[in-house]
Amino acid sequence: MLFGVLALAVACSGWLFPDGGEAMDLGARLLPPFRSWAHPLGTDPLGRDVLARIVVGGRISLAIGILSVLGAVVLGTLIGLVAGYYRGFAEMFLMRCADVQLALPFILIAITFISILGGGLANIIFFMVISQWVQYARLVRGQVMALRDREFVQAAHAIGVSDTAIIMRHMLPHLSGPVVVLMTLNVANNILLESSLTFLGLGVNPLTPSWGGMLADGRNYLQTAWWVSVFPGLAIMCCVLGLNLLGDWLRDRLDPTFSGGH
Numbered sequence: 001m002l003f004g005v006l007a008l009a010v011a012c013s014g015w016l017f018p019d020g021g022e023a024m025d026l027g028a029r030l031l032p033p034f035r036s037w038a039h040p041l042g043t044d045p046l047g048r049d050v051l052a053r054i055v056v057g058g059r060i061s062l063a064i065g066i067l068s069v070l071g072a073v074v075l076g077t078l079i080g081l082v083a084g085y086y087r088g089f090a091e092m093f094l095m096r097c098a099d100v101q102l103a104l105p106f107i108l109i110a111i112t113f114i115s116i117l118g119g120g121l122a123n124i125i126f127f128m129v130i131s132q133w134v135q136y137a138r139l140v141r142g143q144v145m146a147l148r149d150r151e152f153v154q155a156a157h158a159i160g161v162s163d164t165a166i167i168m169r170h171m172l173p174h175l176s177g178p179v180v181v182l183m184t185l186n187v188a189n190n191i192l193l194e195s196s197l198t199f200l201g202l203g204v205n206p207l208t209p210s211w212g213g214m215l216a217d218g219r220n221y222l223q224t225a226w227w228v229s230v231f232p233g234l235a236i237m238c239c240v241l242g243l244n245l246l247g248d249w250l251r252d253r254l255d256p257t258f259s260g261g262h
Contacts, residue, residue, distance in 0.1 A: 002241060003239060003242030003243050017055060021053035024046050024047045025047035025048075030224070032227065041227060041231050042231075045225070056209045062187075065191040065194065068190050072136055075137075076133035080138065081141075082094065084142070085163065095138075109131070110131070114202040119197070124204070128190055132186060135182060139179065139182060144175070180254065185243070191236065196212065198210050215232050
């Protein structure tokens with residue numbers, strides 16, 4: 001519910017705030033929150049509406065979180081299927097690559113990668129995809145290894161069903177539950193990563209509204225205009241909390257064997 005409200009507001013941001021949160025009113029600089037109906041959450045140092053920039057900035061943060069996870073799911077699932085189903089050299093090579101990547105310090109590699117290639121939406125998404133496919137590959141590999149010896153898979157082999165058909169018809173449906181749950185958690189994690197990188201100046205263009213950029217813009221005004229940073233921070237917290245609650249709900253729905261400790 002919490003994430004749904006945020007997602008709906010972000011989806012309607014173009015209609016709610018047609019100026020894209022860029023309209024400046026220098027006469028209303030650093031206006032405190034709850035003082036004006038026109039600016040319910042106050043204004044930033046350039047007189048821009050904080051609420052409008054939060055809602056519009058959510059498009060960037062959510063786009064990065066969702067697109068990077070979708071890319072990692074496709075790549076990781078493909079690698080996990082190959083490694084878990086065919087085993088042998090393919091499994092050994094792919095899993096050793098995964099082990100090497102897991103051994104690398106993520107934040108250090110992120111800073112190095114983006115410092116060399118530059119920030120921007122495409123580079124951040126690309127980096128998150130190649131750094132997070134391992135989680136899905138290991139999850140899918142484990143599931144496939146457990147499924148390949150089940151009776152229904154052996155029966156499909158016995159009647160001459162092709163490997164591709166077995167994977168698509170009999171294995172992928174059983175993988176959807178755990179993968180979807182991990183996706184929701186990783187979207188939340190990627191929103192935090194994008195905000196952190198943008199806060200450090202390594203994310204999206206500073207002129208583009210984003211939650212991390214708003215935090216960075218307001219850090220010099222914490223004592224005099226706390227709302228410039230606090231409200232974007234609350235937006236990040238609510239979004240991440242909502243996604244984690246969604247992940248818990250999906251886990252309970254998609255995994256009936258999970259008791260949740262009850």
